[in-house]
Amino acid sequence: MTTWLVTGGAGFIGGNFVLEAVARGIRVINLDALTYAGNRDTLRSIEADTHHVFVHGDIGDRALVARLLAEYRPEAVVNFAAESHVDRSIDGPAAFIQTNVVGTLALLEAVRDYWKASDAAAKHAFRFLHVSTDEVYGSLGETGKFTETTAYAPNSPYSASKAASDHLVRAFHHTYGLPVLTTHCSNNYGPYHFPEKLIPLVIAKALAGEPLPVYGDGKQVRDWLFVSDHCEAIRTVLAAGRVGETYNVGGNAEKQNIEVVNAICALLDQRCPREDGQPRASQITYVTDRPGHDRRYAIDASKLRDELGWEPKYSFECGIAQTVDWYLDNQDWVNRVLDGSYRMERIGVVA
Template sequence: MTTWLVTGGAGFIGGNFVLDAVARGVRVVNLDALTYAGNRDTLASVEGHPLHVFVHGDIGDRALVARLLAEHRPDAVLNFAAESHVDRSIDGPAAFIQTNVVGTLALLEAVRDHWKTLDAAGRDGFRFLHVSTDEVYGSLGETGAFNEDTPYAPNSPYAASKAASDHLVRAFHHTYGLPTLTTHCSNNYGPYQFPEKLIPLVIAKALAGEPLPVYGDGGQVRDWLHVADHCAAIRAVLAGGRVGQTYNIGGNAERRNIEVVKAICALLDARRPRADGRPRESQITFVQDRPGHDRRYAIDAGKLRRELGWAPARSFEQGLAETVDWYLAHQDWVARVLDGSYRLERIGTAA
């Protein structure tokens, strides 16, 4: 039976990946520190499942990671664990360095030491897949797209911490021979996303009748990728990616932030109109732009398409409608995040 050690598997992208992997018959050892963004509610459907082992712990705990590797002998380690919100990195960058840089280094050291103990076949088949972001590349002008050869130019403490972790992964491959893979994704959206990010934040505030904050003029452009398409791309890279390589994953769905907000408003107006009949666009409020806000991101996912045949399965319009419907149908999950009650249940299961 295939076994994967997934770090950060109670977060947004990691949680979706874990749910999908278990549904596909993969045994998952799920290591998560349960910071504010880690949510056991996301994993409710696999609680007690024989293919899901949850461990409350930190990637920086080398002894714990070493024990999990020795006990469960995973075929791959997939590193989703990260502090990931740009605004929080501006307010407190130290936590991002600790998790994304120091934590990733400790994880790599534990994995390297375990990998060296494997026989030749085990070493050849093992993979360490590191999930990164397009933000390490900086900001684009009005044209062009990031590819795997784009120079790094991170502009936020978050992006800088992820760039540093990427360099460590590269170094562990070139120095020690660890069979690594790195992916860079564009902006994700979909079920179970913490409502500090744009799409779930707008949905929650729109339903509550609150102002919908839009940074600056709303003209920042992002390439939107549904989390299910992202998970499919990661599986493809894990299965067939060339060791030591990086792969960019994009949704081929560039939209200005203001366009995304207005599209959410229109979907909510159609599904759950305001009592006073006013359009939810009337709730849009432009606020002061955040420091160092990158203007445009776009991903060229041509390498992934050519080598592994991956392409996003859904359009942005389809994916956004599905996402709005999910949040409308799961207001209990959202409510427990907003009132903080999801953090009251923090007892992990030792594996």
């Protein structure tokens, strides 16, 4: 049985990745610290599945990671574990350094020791895949796209901490020979997204009749990637990516933030109109822009397409419709996040 150790597998992207992996018959050892963004509710459908072993713990706990590696002998480690919200990194950068830099270092050290002690066949087959972000590249002007050779220029404490973790992963490959792969993704969206991020936040506030906050003029541009496409890209890189290489993952869907908000409003107006008949776009409120807000991101994913044959399957129009429908159909999940009750249960946690 193929076994993967997945870190951060109770978060948004990690949770979707774990669900899809288990559905494909992969045994997943899921290590998550269950910070505020870790949600066991996301994993309820596989709680009783023997292919899923949930472990409550921190990637910075080298002894725990070493024990899991020794006990389950995974063929790959996929590292999603990270603090990831830019606004929170502005308010409290230390937590981002602790998890994204110090934690990644501890994880790499434990994985290196496990890999070095493996037999020749296991060493040859093993992979460490590090999931990163396009934000390490900084901000673009009106034209151009990020490629894998774009110079790093992080502009927030979050992106700086991810850049540092990327450099550590690269260094462990070049110094110790650890077979690593790194992916840089654009903005993800889809089911199980924590409601502090733009798309789920707008959906929740629109349904509640609250103002929809849009930073600055709302014309910041992001490339939007449906989370299931991202999961497929990671599996593709894991299976066939060249060791030591980085691969950009994008959705071919550049949109201004205000376009995204308006698209959500239009979908909600169709599916559940306001009682007063007013369009939900009337709830849009422009607020002071956040410090250091990058103006535009755009991903060139041609390397991943040309080398490994991956391309996104979901258009933004299809993906955002599916996302809105998921949130409308899963209000219990959303409400448990909003009222904090999702953090009260830690059932089935392996110590």
